[in-house]
Amino acid sequence: MAKPSAVVQIGGFGSTLRRDAWWVELVPVVILLGTFSIYATFRAFEGKFYAWGPYLSPFYSPLIDPEHHWWRFSPALLILAGPLGFRASCYYYRKAYYRAFFLDPPACAVSEGGRGAYRGETRFPFILQNLHRWFLYLAFVYLAFLWPDAIRAFFFPDGFGIGVGSLVLLVNIVLLTLYTLSCHSLRHLAGGKFDCFSCTSFGPTRHTAWRWLSGLNERHMLYAWMSLISVGLADLYVRMVSAGLLKDIRLL
Numbered sequence: 001m002a003k004p005s006a007v008v009q010i011g012g013f014g015s016t017l018r019r020d021a022w023w024v025e026l027v028p029v030v031i032l033l034g035t036f037s038i039y040a041t042f043r044a045f046e047g048k049f050y051a052w053g054p055y056l057s058p059f060y061s062p063l064i065d066p067e068h069h070w071w072r073f074s075p076a077l078l079i080l081a082g083p084l085g086f087r088a089s090c091y092y093y094r095k096a097y098y099r100a101f102f103l104d105p106p107a108c109a110v111s112e113g114g115r116g117a118y119r120g121e122t123r124f125p126f127i128l129q130n131l132h133r134w135f136l137y138l139a140f141v142y143l144a145f146l147w148p149d150a151i152r153a154f155f156f157p158d159g160f161g162i163g164v165g166s167l168v169l170l171v172n173i174v175l176l177t178l179y180t181l182s183c184h185s186l187r188h189l190a191g192g193k194f195d196c197f198s199c200t201s202f203g204p205t206r207h208t209a210w211r212w213l214s215g216l217n218e219r220h221m222l223y224a225w226m227s228l229i230s231v232g233l234a235d236l237y238v239r240m241v242s243a244g245l246l247k248d249i250r251l252l
C-alpha cells in the first residue's frame with residue numbers, strides 16, 4: 001500500500017518541510033526573556049533603590065523587613081518565589097521558553113532530532129510545572145498588595161497628586177491583573193472543566209464568568225508580554241528616581 005504523502009520522516013535536528021523563516025519567532029523570546037531575567041536577577045539581589053516618595057517597586061512588594069532586623073539580604077529575595085513560579089509555570093511561557101531556550105522542539109513541525117523517549121512533564125524537575133494552579137492562587141495575594149501600592153502612588157506628602165510614577169505603577173498593576181485573569185488555569189477553574197453548565201451548581205454564574213475569562217484568555221500571550229515589560233519598566237523607573245538618575249515629574 002502506498003504511504004500517505006503527508007507522513008513526514010523524522011530527520012536530524014532542525015529538519016522540516018516548512019518553507020517559512022520559523023526561527024524568527026524565537027529571536028524576540030530570547031531577547032525579551034533573556035534581558036528580563038538578567039535585569040530581574042540583578043535587581044532582586046541589589047536590595048536598594050526600591051522606593052521613592054509614595055512609589056514602591058513591584059519587585060519589592062510586599063516589602064518585608066526593610067530595616068534588616070532578621071533578614072540581612074535583599075527584601076526582594078523573600079518574595080521572589082511567587083511571581084517567578086507563576087511566570088515560569090505559565091502554560092504560554094512554557095511553550096515559549098521550551099522552544100527558544102531548550103529548542104525542544106524549536107518550532108511547530110521542526111524536528112528536535114533524536115532525544116530518546118519523550119517524557120513530557122512527568123519527571124522532576126518539569127513535573128513541578130503542575131503546581132501552576134497553586135501559583136495562580138498566590139498571584140492573587142500579590143495583586144492584593146500591588147493594588148494598594150498603585151493607589152498609594154497618588155498620595156504625596158502634600159496630598160493627592162499625579163506623578164509620572166503614579167501612572168507607571170497604575171498601568172503596571174492593570175496589566176498584571178489582566179495577565180492573571182487571563183490565565184488558562186483560572187478559565188478552567190471557572191468553567192472550562194464542565195461539559196454542562198446547566199447541570200452544575202451556580203451554572204449561569206459560572207458560565208458568565210467563563211465567557212468573560214475566555215475573552216481575556218484569548219489574549220493571554222499579549223498580556224504575558226505586556227505585563228512582563230511593564231513590571232520591568234516600573235521597577236526601572238522607581239530605581240532611577242530613587243537613585244537620583246531621573247526626576248519624577250508631577251503632572252498634578
Ligand code: FES
Nearest residue numbers: 090091092183184
Ligand atoms: Fe499563563 Fe496561567 S497559563 S499565567
